[in-house]
Amino acid sequence: MNNWMLEVTTPGQAVDEVVRFKDRIWEWVTNADMWATVLFSGVQILLLFLVTRVIIKVVSGVIDRSLERETRGRRLANNRRFSTVGGLMKNVVAFICNFVMIMMILSVFQFDLKPLLAGAGVVGLAIGFGAQSLVKDVITGFFIIFEDQFAVGDVIQSGTYKGTVEMIGLRTTRLLSATGEVHIIPNGTIVNVTNYSLANALAVVDVPVKIERGLEATLALIGEALKGIEERNPSVINYPNVLGIQSMSTSEYVIRVAANCMPNARDSAERQIQSDIKQALEQQSALEAAKAEQEARVQADREAREAEAAQEEGLSGSARRAREEQPASPRRQIAAAQEGEEGEEE
Numbered sequence: 001m002n003n004w005m006l007e008v009t010t011p012g013q014a015v016d017e018v019v020r021f022k023d024r025i026w027e028w029v030t031n032a033d034m035w036a037t038v039l040f041s042g043v044q045i046l047l048l049f050l051v052t053r054v055i056i057k058v059v060s061g062v063i064d065r066s067l068e069r070e071t072r073g074r075r076l077a078n079n080r081r082f083s084t085v086g087g088l089m090k091n092v093v094a095f096i097c098n099f100v101m102i103m104m105i106l107s108v109f110q111f112d113l114k115p116l117l118a119g120a121g122v123v124g125l126a127i128g129f130g131a132q133s134l135v136k137d138v139i140t141g142f143f144i145i146f147e148d149q150f151a152v153g154d155v156i157q158s159g160t161y162k163g164t165v166e167m168i169g170l171r172t173t174r175l176l177s178a179t180g181e182v183h184i185i186p187n188g189t190i191v192n193v194t195n196y197s198l199a200n201a202l203a204v205v206d207v208p209v210k211i212e213r214g215l216e217a218t219l220a221l222i223g224e225a226l227k228g229i230e231e232r233n234p235s236v237i238n239y240p241n242v243l244g245i246q247s248m249s250t251s252e253y254v255i256r257v258a259a260n261c262m263p264n265a266r267d268s269a270e271r272q273i274q275s276d277i278k279q280a281l282e283q284q285s286a287l288e289a290a291k292a293e294q295e296a297r298v299q300a301d302r303e304a305r306e307a308e309a310a311q312e313e314g315l316s317g318s319a320r321r322a323r324e325e326q327p328a329s330p331r332r333q334i335a336a337a338q339e340g341e342e343g344e345e346e
Contacts, residue, residue: 041108048108052101059093085145088170134171136188141170144187154197155264158190196264200237203269205257206246207277215245215253222255225280226273233272235265240273 067086107113145168150156154165156175161183163175173190175183209218219242226240240259247254257277261269 044108045105048101048104052097056090056094056097060090063089063093085142088142088145133186133188137171137186140190141168141173141187144168144173144190145170149193150195150197154195156196157194158185158192161185199263201261201263201266201269203236203240203259203261203266203273205270205273205277207255207257207274208252209255210252211248211250218255219244221280221284222257222277225276226257229259229272229276232276233269235262236269236272237261 063086103113103117106116144150150165150168152165152168155163156165158175161175161177163177163181163183165173166176166182167174169187171187173185173187175185177183207222222242226242229240230236230238237260240257243256243258245253246256257273259269259273
C-alpha cells in the first residue's frame with residue numbers, strides 16, 4: 001500500500017527558494033572563470049572554423065590548378081570530365097574537413113568521442129554491407145571519370161550495349177543507341193569497354209565481281225571510281241587502298257578495298273565507297289550494253305547487205321541464163337527447117 005505524503009510549503013519557504021535561485025543565477029552570471037572558459041571555447045571554435053575554411057579553400061585551389069593543367073588543350077568533353085572529378089574531390093575534402101571540425105568542437109565541450117566514433121564506425125559498416133552495389137557503382141564511376149576511359153559524345157560498347165555516351169555519372173552511364181534506345185548502365189557492371197572514338201577507323205569493303213570480268217580492268221575501274229572520294233566525303237582521310245582479291249569461287253571473285261577514316265565514321269565511309277563503285281559498275285555495264293547493241297546492229301546490217309548482194313547475184317545469174325536460152329531457139333528452128341527441106345529433096 002502506497003502512502004502518499006503531501007508536502008505543505010509555507011510562504012517563508014517559498015521566498016527562501018526564490019532567493020536561493022536568484023543567488024545561483026547571479027553567481028553563474030558573475031562567475032569570471034566560467035566566462036573565461038566560454039570565451040576560450042568560443043575562440044577555439046572560431047579558430048577551428050576559420051582554419052577549416054582556409055584548408056578547404058587552399059585544397060580546392062590546388063585541385064583547380066592541377067585540373068587546369070590537365071585540361072589545357074583538351075576537348076570539351078574531357079573538360080567536363082575533369083570538372084566532374086574536381087567537383088567530387090572538392091566535396092570529399094570539404095566533407096572530411098567539416099567532419100574533423102565537428103569532432104574537435106565536440107571535444108572542446110568535453111564530449112567523450114570514443115562512443116560516438118565507435119557508433120559511427122558500426123553505422124558506416126552496416127551501410128557499407130547494405131549498399132555494396134551502390135558503393136561499387138560510385139567507386140567504378142570515379143575511376144571511369146578519373147582514368148578518362150570514355151567521354152560524353154564517344155561511341156562505346158560495353159557487353160551487348162552500344163551507343164553514344166550522353167551522360168557520365170558517379171553511379172550510372174547513359175547510352176543512346178543508333179536506333180534510338182536509351183541504355184542506362186550501372187557503372188559497377190561496366191567491365192570491358194570498347195571505345196570507337198579514340199583513334200581513326202578502317203573502312204573495309206568487299207566487292208564481288210563475276211568471274212568473266214578481267215582482273216586488271218576491274219582494278220582499274222575501281223581505282224578510277226574512288227578518285228576524289230576525300231572531297232565527296234570528308235570523313236575519309238586518305239585515298240582508299242585497293243588490296244586485291246580477297247576470295248574466289250567458280251562464279252565470282254571478291255576484291256577488298258580499305259580506307260582510313262575519321263573515328264566513328266566507318267559506316268559513312270563504307271557507304272560512300274560502295275556507292276562510288278556501284279555507280280562506276282553501272283556506267284561500265286551501260287557502256288558494255290551500248291557497245292554490244294552497236295555491234296549487233298552492225299552485224300545485222302552486214303548480214304542484210306550480204307543477203308541483198310546474194311539476192312542480186314542470184315537475179316543476175318537467172319537473167320544471164322535467160323539471155324543465153326533466147327538466141328538458141330531460132331537456130332533450132334532454122335536447123336529443123338533445113339532438116340525438113342533435105343528430107344523433101346530426097
